[in-house]
Amino acid sequence: MTEETVRAALRQVIDPEIGVDIVSLGLVREVRVAGGRVRVRMILTAPGCPLEGVMRRGAEAVIGRMPGVEAVEVEIAREPVWTPALMEPTALEET
Amino acid sequence: MTPTGAPPLALPAAHFTAAFACLLAGSVAVVAAAPDLAAGAFLAGRVTAAVHLFTLGWITTTIMGVLYQFLPVAVGAGIRSLTLAWTTFALHVPGVLLLVHGAATGMRAPLYTGAALVAAGLAAFVVNLAATLARVPDRGVTWWGLAVAAANLAGVVALGVALALNVATGYLAAGRVPFAAAHAHLAVLGWVMPVVVGVGRRLFPMFLVAQAADGRPSIVALAALGAGAPLLAAGLAFGLGWPSGAGALLVLTGMAAFAWQVRLYFRSRQRARIDPGMRLAAAGVAGLALATLLGPGVFVAGATRPGLVTAYGVLGLLGGLVVLVLGHYYKIVPFLVWYHRFSPLVGTRKVPRVADLVAPTPPILALDALAAGVLTLTAGALFAGPVVARAGAVLFAAGAAVATAHMAAVALGRAPVLREEARA
Numbered sequence: 001m002t003e004e005t006v007r008a009a010l011r012q013v014i015d016p017e018i019g020v021d022i023v024s025l026g027l028v029r030e031v032r033v034a035g036g037r038v039r040v041r042m043i044l045t046a047p048g049c050p051l052e053g054v055m056r057r058g059a060e061a062v063i064g065r066m067p068g069v070e071a072v073e074v075e076i077a078r079e080p081v082w083t084p085a086l087m088e089p090t091a092l093e094e095t
Numbered sequence: 096m097t098p099t100g101a102p103p104l105a106l107p108a109a110h111f112t113a114a115f116a117c118l119l120a121g122s123v124a125v126v127a128a129a130p131d132l133a134a135g136a137f138l139a140g141r142v143t144a145a146v147h148l149f150t151l152g153w154i155t156t157t158i159m160g161v162l163y164q165f166l167p168v169a170v171g172a173g174i175r176s177l178t179l180a181w182t183t184f185a186l187h188v189p190g191v192l193l194l195v196h197g198a199a200t201g202m203r204a205p206l207y208t209g210a211a212l213v214a215a216g217l218a219a220f221v222v223n224l225a226a227t228l229a230r231v232p233d234r235g236v237t238w239w240g241l242a243v244a245a246a247n248l249a250g251v252v253a254l255g256v257a258l259a260l261n262v263a264t265g266y267l268a269a270g271r272v273p274f275a276a277a278h279a280h281l282a283v284l285g286w287v288m289p290v291v292v293g294v295g296r297r298l299f300p301m302f303l304v305a306q307a308a309d310g311r312p313s314i315v316a317l318a319a320l321g322a323g324a325p326l327l328a329a330g331l332a333f334g335l336g337w338p339s340g341a342g343a344l345l346v347l348t349g350m351a352a353f354a355w356q357v358r359l360y361f362r363s364r365q366r367a368r369i370d371p372g373m374r375l376a377a378a379g380v381a382g383l384a385l386a387t388l389l390g391p392g393v394f395v396a397g398a399t400r401p402g403l404v405t406a407y408g409v410l411g412l413l414g415g416l417v418v419l420v421l422g423h424y425y426k427i428v429p430f431l432v433w434y435h436r437f438s439p440l441v442g443t444r445k446v447p448r449v450a451d452l453v454a455p456t457p458p459i460l461a462l463d464a465l466a467a468g469v470l471t472l473t474a475g476a477l478f479a480g481p482v483v484a485r486a487g488a489v490l491f492a493a494g495a496a497v498a499t500a501h502m503a504a505v506a507l508g509r510a511p512v513l514r515e516e517a518r519a
Contacts (some may be wrong), residue, residue, distance in 0.1 A: 016433055016448050017302075048168040051438075058440065058441035061441070083306050084365045
């Protein structure tokens with residue numbers, strides 16, 4: 001299990017309003033892997049976003065199913081404030 | 096399960112259901128009032144009834160429900176008292192129905208009872224909203240928009256009560272028309288528009304992915320409307336020349352700045368496609384812009400050109416605010432359905448997007464019928480054509496019916512993607 005495989009797994013979590021996964025949107029700011037412990041720091045597209053709990057649970061669920069994972073911690077951070085500049089270049093092509 | 100910080104679903108759902116009932120009733124009332132509109136009788140009982148079904152029943156009830164749902168997103172705090180929110184609803188909805196019944200029939204008892212209930216409900220809402228805003232330390236455009244709106248809503252109610260009392264006493268005499276103009280303009284420009292500008296500062300960028308848009312025009316819009324609407328209303332109500340003129344210039348500035356702001360949101364959007372909700376919202380803003388263009392003519396001619404005044408009202412209310420509000424429903428209802436149906440499944444299996452819950456054809460049909468209806472009704476009002484006006488009203492009602500049926504289908508889980516989910 002590496003940072004890359006965790007990021008790949010997090011692509012299964014979609015922002016339902018925009019219709020794009022949270023990695024492509026640039027919401028996943030940091031992934032740390034230490035043994036079986038995974039820590040993710042992510043932001044939301046808007047302050048007070050009503051999907052905060054959904055995004056957190058979704059990220060925890062997909063990481064929790066990865067082989068070798070013993071503990072998952074997902075932190076929702078306030079900074080940096082999300083802007084479209086954080087997205088991957090082709091993220092919104094299909095929206 | 097509710098979105099973070101949001102109230103139980105029953106509260107916004109009750110408001111949205113009541114609002115759609117009023118949209119349908121208002122649309123039928125416009126069909127009945129079409130001859131009055133063609134005759135320029137904009138203060139006739141049937142017209143007053145229809146207007147209040149839209150302003151109080153559709154727009155204000157929607158604003159209440161939307162704010163209860165989205166205050167945590169908009170200002171970072173949920174509504175202060177759920178009990179007071181339900182009390183407001185229990186006063187407001189029967190009050191609107193009684194007031195409208197009284198206005199349409201000329202019966203004083205339901206008119207006064209309705210006006211009293213609505214006034215009490217709106218007072219409770221203002222107190223609840225003010226108590227919520229007082230707890231919010233971050234006071235940006237959205238906060239100020241809601242604060243200005245709440246303050247002006249109190250003035251709208253006072254002018255409305257004064258007009259209701261005039262039905263029995265006639266004490267306003269020739270002042271009835273300017274008082275009604277003051278009431279209507281303070282309602283639209285002082286109450287509804289600051290909410291639209293303030294909440295739009297959050298919702299438009301979120302829905303369009305336009306967070307990079309320059310937000311300064313919304314500050315100009317809010318400042319100009321916040322100062323101009325009360326000034327214009329006071330000038331109109333009391334026949335004061337310079338406050339009317341200064342207020343009119345300010346609200347024109349505010350509406351132009353708002354239109355410019357919405358243009359910036361759309362031009363800065365990152366999304367390739369404009370979804371049905373945002374298409375309706377854009378059409379609503381276009382309706383407001385057309386009404387604003389007629390504004391100076393209405394201000395100069397006043398009641399001497401009743402056809403122009405009626406056309407101005409039809410474009411601004413039906414073509415502008417009613418359609419703008421409907422556009423936001425196309426974002427809010429599918430989101431709430433998605434949230435309650437699919438959010439527990441995120442991360443466990445593939446789930447549809449919110450947009451997958453909205454079939455593309457009904458909103459196109461609705462928008463076409465609403466736009467054609469408004470333009471035809473406007474032509475009927477401008478050129479005194481009762482048949483044309485009624486045809487426009489029927490088209491408008493058809494559009495409202497299509498949109499209502501579609502939203503009901505989405506809310507009741509009958510969207511195609513939900514039927515497939517149910518079969519699976």
